[in-house]
Amino acid sequence: MDNGNGKWCPIASLADLSHDKPLEVIVDEAVVILLRVEDEVVAYQGLCPHQFARLAHGHVAAGSIHCPQHKACFDLRDGACGPGWLLPALRQYSVRVDTAGIVSLASPLSIKTTPT
Ligand code: FES
Numbered sequence: 716m717d718n719g720n721g722k723w724c725p726i727a728s729l730a731d732l733s734h735d736k737p738l739e740v741i742v743d744e745a746v747v748i749l750l751r752v753e754d755e756v757v758a759y760q761g762l763c764p765h766q767f768a769r770l771a772h773g774h775v776a777a778g779s780i781h782c783p784q785h786k787a788c789f790d791l792r793d794g795a796c797g798p799g800w801l802l803p804a805l806r807q808y809s810v811r812v813d814t815a816g817i818v819s820l821a822s823p824l825s826i827k828t829t830p831t
Contacts, residue, residue, distance in 0.1 A: 721823050729816035739771035742820050752791045756818055758808040759794055765802055
């Protein structure tokens with residue numbers, strides 16, 4: 716199915732996703748993590764912008780994910796890096812969930828933009 720710039724690639728079922736354990740997938744040769752945040756599904760780059768640790772092995776608590784390597788944390792609402800670190804925000808990708816609970820990512824990956 717076309718998303719305007721490419722196609723939507725089904726990559727998981729909503730039932731595969733949790734609020735506290737990221738699911739790691741590879742899309743367009745990029746590592747991506749998916750998880751549920753409240754009633755939404757979010758998709759972020761799966762490698763830490765510091766030294767590329769796999770965030771799928773990170774710890775999720777209080778709306779943030781903590782890198783398993785050096786413990787930088789990133790807000791799961793927008794990917795922003797938490798206090799004590801000068802790192803870029805995690806790239807957030809466009810994701811959709813259809814009525815059957817199939818979770819899809821745009822391919823090529825599309826950076827999610829926030830409405831202004
Ligand atoms: S690799 Fe993630 S904080 Fe260093």
